[in-house]
Amino acid sequence: MIRKNISNAPQIIYEVDLNLDNQKLIETIEEHRKLYPQGEVSNVHAWMSSYKTHRINNNFDPFIEKILQAVDNVRESNPDNFCNLSKITYNVTDFWALIYDNGDYTDEHNHFPCTWALAYYAYADKDSSPIKFFFNKYKSLRIKPRSGMLLLWPGSLSHSVPHTRGKRIAVSANLMVREFGK
Ligand SMILES: [Fe+2]
Numbered sequence: 001m002i003r004k005n006i007s008n009a010p011q012i013i014y015e016v017d018l019n020l021d022n023q024k025l026i027e028t029i030e031e032h033r034k035l036y037p038q039g040e041v042s043n044v045h046a047w048m049s050s051y052k053t054h055r056i057n058n059n060f061d062p063f064i065e066k067i068l069q070a071v072d073n074v075r076e077s078n079p080d081n082f083c084n085l086s087k088i089t090y091n092v093t094d095f096w097a098l099i100y101d102n103g104d105y106t107d108e109h110n111h112f113p114c115t116w117a118l119a120y121y122a123y124a125d126k127d128s129s130p131i132k133f134f135f136n137k138y139k140s141l142r143i144k145p146r147s148g149m150l151l152l153w154p155g156s157l158s159h160s161v162p163h164t165r166g167k168r169i170a171v172s173a174n175l176m177v178r179e180f181g182k
Contacts, residue, residue: 011157012081013133014074015143016150020066022122026169028059029097029122040096044161046104054095054173063171064092067120070150071175087181090115094174099167100128106161108134114155114174121145125166134158145170 032049033039035057039047054060068090075082082088093114111117119131130142133153143151145168153159155174 011133011135011154013141013143013157014078014150014152016070016074016152017148018066018070018120018150019148020063020120020122022147025063025122025171028057028063029099029169029171031059032057032097033099043107043109044098045106046098046100048099049097051094051096051174053097054092060095060097060171063120064095064173067118067150067171067173068092068175071116071118071152074152085180085182087179089178089180090175091178092173093176094172096172098170098172100161100164100169101167102165103163104161105129105163108158108160110158111155111174113176115177116152116175117155117157117172118150118152118175119145119170119172120150121147121168121170123147123167123169124149125168127164128166128168129162129164132160132162134160 033047036049040050054064075088124145124147128145130144133141
């Protein structure tokens with residue numbers, strides 16, 4: 001028999017201030033949207049690009065590189081939470097861009113079996129809705145995005161985005177461990 005884990009121990013979510021060139025990133029996302037206005041159909045009820053955007057538009061490469069560097073910095077700053085591994089490299093399994101306008105939202109979902117999921121907010125209006133994480137049936141956490149915020153969380157952690165009023169422009173990725181060092 002498989003029992004559902006009812007522990008209320010929070011899974012770790014990292015919040016990082018990351019200084020990317022947000023203007024340039026927003027331009028890159030908007031140019032991409034012009035090329036692919038239809039976007040991907042998913043649990044995201046907002047415009048989102050293909051899950052494989054990193055494979056079709058290399059203008060995102062410098063941003064992905066800096067985000068991966070930030071993920072590495074998170075490991076270095078929190079060694080106990082990463083089994084004190086000396087090195088971890090990741091495959092970027094998926095990478096996509098998102099533009100939420102008034103009324104857009106995302107259903108509850110998770111990114112299992114990916115190791116980490118992340119979102120970087122290039123722009124978030126003051127009245128942009130939070131991202132809501134669900135630890136179990138009774139416990140959740142809302143985090144309000146800010147322009148320049150990177151969020152990193154375990155891929156199995158469920159989350160949603162309630163209907164937003166304000167605009168938000170973001171990129172997201174799924175990471176899988178490729179290699180690690182003792
Ligand atoms: Fe998600």
